[in-house]
Amino acid sequence: MRDCKKIEDLLVLYGEGKLNAKLASEVKEHLEICPGCSDLAGKILQAASAVKNLPKVKLPDNFVSEVRAKVDELNENEQPLSKPWLSFNKIFIPAFGFAAAVMLAVFSINYVFVNKNIPVTPRHNAVVKQIQTLASGKNNETQVVKVIELAKYTNPDEAPVVFRGAGNKYENKMILKQWKGLKSGVKESETLLITSQNQWDVLWKKHAGPAAVIPEIDFNKSIVVAAFMGEKHGPGSDITIKKVEDSPRDINIEVVETTPGNRRPAATGQPIQPYHIVVINRD
Amino acid sequence: MEDLRRESELVALSRQGDKDAFTGLVQMHAQRVFNLCYRFCGNYDQANDLAQDVFVQAFKNIGKFNQKASFATWTHRIAMNLWLNKVKRNKIASFVPLEKQKDDEDEKKSMIEILPDGLTPEQIAQKNDLNAKVQQALGLLNEDYRTAIVLKYVEDKSLEEIAVICNCTVGTIGSRLSRVLKELQKYLEGY
Numbered sequence: 302m303r304d305c306k307k308i309e310d311l312l313v314l315y316g317e318g319k320l321n322a323k324l325a326s327e328v329k330e331h332l333e334i335c336p337g338c339s340d341l342a343g344k345i346l347q348a349a350s351a352v353k354n355l356p357k358v359k360l361p362d363n364f365v366s367e368v369r370a371k372v373d374e375l376n377e378n379e380q381p382l383s384k385p386w387l388s389f390n391k392i393f394i395p396a397f398g399f400a401a402a403v404m405l406a407v408f409s410i411n412y413v414f415v416n417k418n419i420p421v422t423p424r425h426n427a428v429v430k431q432i433q434t435l436a437s438g439k440n441n442e443t444q445v446v447k448v449i450e451l452a453k454y455t456n457p458d459e460a461p462v463v464f465r466g467a468g469n470k471y472e473n474k475m476i477l478k479q480w481k482g483l484k485s486g487v488k489e490s491e492t493l494l495i496t497s498q499n500q501w502d503v504l505w506k507k508h509a510g511p512a513a514v515i516p517e518i519d520f521n522k523s524i525v526v527a528a529f530m531g532e533k534h535g536p537g538s539d540i541t542i543k544k545v546e547d548s549p550r551d552i553n554i555e556v557v558e559t560t561p562g563n564r565r566p567a568a569t570g571q572p573i574q575p576y577h578i579v580v581i582n583r584d
Numbered sequence: 585m586e587d588l589r590r591e592s593e594l595v596a597l598s599r600q601g602d603k604d605a606f607t608g609l610v611q612m613h614a615q616r617v618f619n620l621c622y623r624f625c626g627n628y629d630q631a632n633d634l635a636q637d638v639f640v641q642a643f644k645n646i647g648k649f650n651q652k653a654s655f656a657t658w659t660h661r662i663a664m665n666l667w668l669n670k671v672k673r674n675k676i677a678s679f680v681p682l683e684k685q686k687d688d689e690d691e692k693k694s695m696i697e698i699l700p701d702g703l704t705p706e707q708i709a710q711k712n713d714l715n716a717k718v719q720q721a722l723g724l725l726n727e728d729y730r731t732a733i734v735l736k737y738v739e740d741k742s743l744e745e746i747a748v749i750c751n752c753t754v755g756t757i758g759s760r761l762s763r764v765l766k767e768l769q770k771y772l773e774g775y
Contacts, residue, residue, distance in 0.1 A: 310762050
């Protein structure tokens with residue numbers, strides 16, 4: 302419980318309902334048990350009322366005309382229009398305002414697109430950039446790091462506007478679930494974006510066989526990125542999705558493809574079909 | 585709503601240097617600004633000078649008025665700043681001796697205060713006494729307390745508006761008002 306001095310300072314805020322619930326409750330409780338503060342609360346209301354009831358003071362008769370005379374007497378440079386910054390404002394603020402409004406509208410459209418559940422369109426083997434080739438490891442294997450850009454929109458006009466310079470902002474996506482292995486029914490090299498149950502059913506049957514149980518995925522919340530290396534011979538080949546980045550217009554995936562070095566007779570081994578399938582959040 | 589639209593139009597024209605439009609704004613706000621200045625100064629003539637200066641300053645600076653606040657709030661702030669400057673410069677708030685002030689006020693009271701109708705002469709006399717005592721008390725307060733109490737209870741501003749005008753927090757204004765009302769009720773005991 303606070304002391305009387307502190308409660309006194311809070312009386313107006315309490316009366317105006319500006320205290321938080323805890324403080325208001327403290328003041329209320331204090332007033333219930335402290336006759337001195339309770340009495341003071343009543344008296345300060347009377348004092349406030351006395352100030353409130355002060356009568357209006359009659360305006361001097363020529364007040365408005367005297368103000369007008371003083372305004373008329375102002376020098377040219379003391380009047381509103383003569384201020385250079387005001388002229389600047391008059392001309393440029395509307396212009397900037399218009400430009401800002403246009404930009405705001407465009408950003409708003411962009412925002413709407415970004416935050417809605419985008420009807421992602423599958424696109425096979427989109428733009429591929431090979432960014433790094435490493436020859437290393439005990440078997441002198443080669444690792445190729447590729448960034449594969451999967452466009453979300455087959456029609457570019459449907460894609461949200463991203464300003465030059467503003468850049469396409471990429472968000473790192475967390476992998477929710479994944480399958481990785483060397484045996485797949487998909488024998489071609491391809492990277493796929495799967496956004497619907499139908500596409501998933503078709504892919505999984507092709508990948509795991511017509512009788513396979515199809516893993517459940519909620520495509521309202523998730524999408525699938527699948528990378529298939531294609532058929533290779535012999536051990537040592539592999540494909541790994543290292544990173545998935547999402548942006549309003551497309552999805553970038555970083556894929557590392559490993560191929561065996563010269564010491565391995567690649568063409569003589571059993572055929573394998575390395576793959577990596579990952580599930581990520583749609584939003 | 586109509587008044588606000590009209591005020592907004594007058595402000596827009598005034599910003600272009602239209603003195604007639606500005607005179608319209610003066611007519612709309614003169615009584616309120618004068619009343620405020622009187623409660624700040626406690627003296628009729630000083631209040632007249634101060635209120636006129638408020639409007640002259642408002643016209644000179646109307647290009648800076650961004651209309652985030654109302655014109656009334658903006659002029660409150662100008663009035664407060666001009667009054668505080670004058671207090672510092674000319675000591676106008678170092679009030680004349682209370683007895684002399686009371687005589688002066690008695691002399692002008694019937695002329696300057698607009699009392700409600702229907703009061704008996706005795707009630708008018710009582711009310712005049714109480715009003716004079718309250719005004720006297722306002723004159724004894726330091727500027728921070730006087731500004732808070734005048735804006736809150738004469739101008740009926742919210743604590744938030746006063747906080748903006750005084751450039752401090754709502755909590756500070758609340759504490760100031762609690763303290764000043766506590767002192768005022770002591771001062772007014774017996775009335």
